[in-house]
Amino acid sequence: MPGFFTELLAKIGHGVAPEFVSKTAINGFAKATTSRPRPYSLWSDAKSKDVGKLCDYVSWPSLTDRTFSGRHLRAASDNYVRNLPVDSAYLSPSDYGDVTGLFKRDNQIDCPRSSLLFPFFAQWFTDSFLRVDPTDKRKNTSNHEIDLCQIYGLKEETTLMLRTMAGDGKLKSQFVNGEEFPDNLYNDNGSVKPEYEKLPYVEDRRAEYIRGRFGDAEARKKNYFASGLERGNSTFGYTAISTLFLREHNRLCDELKTRNSTWDDERLFQTARNINIVLLLNIVIEDYINHISPVEAPIFMVDNSFLEEEEWYRTNWISLEFDLLYRWHGLIPDKVTIGGQHYNEREFMLNNSVLLESGLGAIIDGGSSQRAGKVSLHNTPDFLLAAEHSAIQLGREFRLQSFNDYRVQFGEDELDDFDDLTSDKELANKLKELYGDVDNVEFFVGLFAEDPSDGALFGDLMTTMVASDAFTQALTNPLLSKHILNAQNFTKYGMKAIKNTHSLRDLVDRNVENPSSFKVSFEL
C-alpha cells in the first residue's frame, strides 16, 4: 500500500475529520504521478500513418489531439520489447502462447470480497470511456468524460434518437411485466426500427458481428435494446445497470416537471441528464471506489470544495495504460447465477431475455449474492483468453515500458526480485524463467502478478494507477465545479437527489418495486 495511505489510515478514528481524510487520500493518489498535460501520446508520424512507428518525442498533436490515446511514459527501447518472451499467436483456449498462458484459469480463484455486481458495474462503467478505436489502435472514440454515454450516446445526434422529444424530457423506454426497460432496437420482424436506423453503431459491421456472434443471433435480436453505445447489449449485467440509470433519468424528469411546469422537453432532459451524471459520480467515488479501496471504512467522498485548487485539475485524456490495467477478466466467474438458475457465458452475453424475465431487482440481487473471481494471473476464463493475448500484443506494439518503470513513475520502489512481486513460488519461478530479471517484467503481466496488500483487491501499482486516473478524471467533471454545482443549475430537488445518493442501493430503492427484498452490494 502506498506509504502516504498507510500513514493516513493510522489517523482514522482519532478525531480526524472525514473530509480531511478523503481530501488527503484523493490528493495522495492524484499526485502519485506528474499532472497532465502528458508529453507523449500514441500519435505517430503524420505522414506514414504507420501504427508501429511511435513518436518518442513531443509534438503538437501529442499534446493536443485527444483522438489519439495518451500514454503515461514514453515508448521503451526497441531492444527491451524485442527481448520480451515470445507469446506465440493465440489459436484456441487450448493452444496459446507462454505469456497468455500466465492468465489461463484452471480452477476459479475467488475474490476475497467482491460480489459479481462489482464486475457488472466495472464493465458497464469503463466501456464508456475506455474506447480503443478498432480501425486504428492508436486512436480512441472516447469523450474522455464520465457522461453516461451508455444511455445518452457519445454525440448529440445519438441522444436525439434516444429521446422521446415529447415534452417530458425522457428517454424512450418500454414496459415489460410492469417494469421499465430501454426501448427495443429491432422490430419483431428483425429489421432495425426506422427511428434507430441512424444510430452510429447500426451500420457498423464490427458491432453487427458482435451482435451476431451466436448462432441464434436472430432470436436474441428481438430483445436487444436501443442504447448509447455499440456494446449496449453485451451482457445482462451491463443492461441491468443501463436500465437502472435510464429509470432514474425518467423518474427525475417526472419530478422536475412537477416542480417546473413551464419547462420544455429540452430543459427537462438537459437538467435530468446533468443530475444523473452527478449521481453516477457519487456512486463511482463513494460506492465503487470505496469498495476498491483496501480499507473497510468508506473514506472517499465527493467533496468539491478543494478540487479546482489542485494542480491535477486538468483536461482529461484517457491513456493506453489506463485502458490495459482495467482488463479485470479474472472477476468473471465460471457461471452466473440468478435466482438459482445458472448461466454460462453464452447465456450471459447478448441475452436480455434473462433481464426481461427475471426483472431488474433479481439481476442486481443475483449479482450481489454471488462471489466474483479474483483479479490475478491464472484466473481468466477460456472465452476471454484471446482478449489477454491481444492486450499483451497491444502493450508491446506501443512499446510500454516495464512494470518496474511504471512503479517508479507512480512513486513506488522498484522491485528487486520476483519474490517481491508474488509470494506464489511456482509463479515466481515461471516468471523468472520467462523474463530472467524482474526489471524485464512487462507492465501488463506485472500488474496482474503483483500480490495484493492485506484487504486490497489488487497489487499496489494497480491500486495506485486506478485511483490516480479515476480521481483525476472523475473529479474534474465540469458538473462538479463549485460555480456549476448549485441549486440554480440543478434545482433544489436535484441538489437533494445528489445529496441523498451515495450508492447503487439508493438508485435501486428509488427505481425497483419492493427494493428491500433485493441485495445491492459490491461487497459480498
Add this chain to the structure above:
Amino acid sequence: MPGFFTELLAKIGHGVAPEFVSKTAINGFAKATTSRPRPYSLWSDAKSKDVGKLCDYVSWPSLTDRTFSGRHLRAASDNYVRNLPVDSAYLSPSDYGDVTGLFKRDNQIDCPRSSLLFPFFAQWFTDSFLRVDPTDKRKNTSNHEIDLCQIYGLKEETTLMLRTMAGDGKLKSQFVNGEEFPDNLYNDNGSVKPEYEKLPYVEDRRAEYIRGRFGDAEARKKNYFASGLERGNSTFGYTAISTLFLREHNRLCDELKTRNSTWDDERLFQTARNINIVLLLNIVIEDYINHISPVEAPIFMVDNSFLEEEEWYRTNWISLEFDLLYRWHGLIPDKVTIGGQHYNEREFMLNNSVLLESGLGAIIDGGSSQRAGKVSLHNTPDFLLAAEHSAIQLGREFRLQSFNDYRVQFGEDELDDFDDLTSDKELANKLKELYGDVDNVEFFVGLFAEDPSDGALFGDLMTTMVASDAFTQALTNPLLSKHILNAQNFTKYGMKAIKNTHSLRDLVDRNVENPSSFKVSFEL
C-alpha cells in the same frame, strides 16, 4: 485602471522583483472573473437548431462542446434586448443605423502610442483563434489554442499539404528577389496548384468570394500564398507576419538539422513548430501585451514557474465577448504608407504584390513608422462600417448583457452616469438620447465608448477583459507546462532561441537582411 493594478504599479522600482510584479499582474487580471468552466455557451436547443433560441440554463453540451462558442454571462432578458435603440439595416457607408453611426469615422482620430505594426499583428494574431463559423454563428472553427495555424493550418491534413516532406522539416516556400515567402497558391494560368487543391478553404465558396471581391481578382490571385487559414491573404500586413514566422520555422529546421543529423523530416518539423509556437507566445506576452499595458515599463513576462498552480489554469474556450471586444477597427488608418507610397484599403487588402516588391523589411518598417488610429467610437473607416453593424447585431442576437453587467462580472464598479463613461459631452448626450440610462448601454458600444485611463489604449473594461482572456488562454498552452518546456523536448538550441526571443524585433533580426535598417515596433 483596475485597483490592484494601480497599487502594483506603485511598487515598481522599489526593489520589487520583476517576476513578482509580472506574476501579481497576470494573476490580478486572470482572476478578475470566475475561472472556466463557464456555465453557458451559445449552444441552444438540440432539436430546433434555432440560432435565436438561446439556452439560459446549464446543459452538458454548454459545458463540454467547444464547437459552440463560450459566453461569460448568461443571456439577458428578451425585454432588455427589445428595448435597445433601433439600429436600422446597414445599407451603405452613407446610410446606416443610429448605433452603427456611433462608430463612423469623420476624421481619423490618432492613437496616442501605437504604430500600424500593432494592428498588422493584432489582426493576424486574433484571426487564428477568433473564428465564428459563418454557416452557424453559434459555433466556431477555432482550435482554442495559440498554435500558429496561420502557417500550419487548423488540422494535420492541411499541415501535410503545406510541408515539403523532403527530409528538412520545412514549410513550402518560394524565393523572390532573394527573399523567402510562402509558396504560391495558384499556377500562372490561374488554376489552384494540384498540391493545394484539397486545402480546406480552396473549395469554400465564402473564401472564394473574399478572394474574388475586387474586379481585378484574377490578376491579384497570381500572388496569393498557400496558407493555413482561409484569410491567409487578407492584407499585406497579415502576410508580412506570416512570412516572418514561416522564415523562422525554416531557419529553425536548418539549425536543428545541423545539430541533429539523424532526425527525420517529421521530428525536425514537429520540434521546429513547437519552438516557433513558444516564440510567438513570448512575443504575445512580452512585446504585444506589454504594448497594450497602460504603463511604459514592460512588466509582463513568460514565467512558467507558477502557472500550473493557479485556479485559472483551465481548458481554453473562446467566448463571444472575446470575439466582439477584439474588433479594433479604429486602429486602421485611412491609408497605409510603405516607403513613401500610399495605399488605400483596396490596395492594402488581398494584394501581396506590395510585399513581394517592397520586401518584408520594408513592410514591417512602414508599419512601425506610421501611426495607427485610436480604438474608439467615431473612428471606424467606411469600409468596415458594415462589420460594426454585424457586430452589434451579433451581440443582440445572442442577448449579451449590458456593459455595466460585464463591468460587475470583471470586478469593476457599475457606472452611474454617461459622464463616467466618456468625457466627450457630445457623445455622452448622444448615448443618453439613445439608451436613456447608462445601465442600458450595450456591451459592444460601451467597450468602445469608455475613455481610456492615462496612457492606456482602451477603457478599463476592454483592458481587463483582453488581459484576462489573453493570459488565461495563452499561458495555459501545453508547451509552457513545466514538464514539457525543457531541453529534452525542445533541444538546447531551441531553449536558447526561446530565451533570446522577446519581441518581433528579435525575429526580424534573424530573418531579414540588414535588419538594423528597419524599424520594428508596436510603439510609435
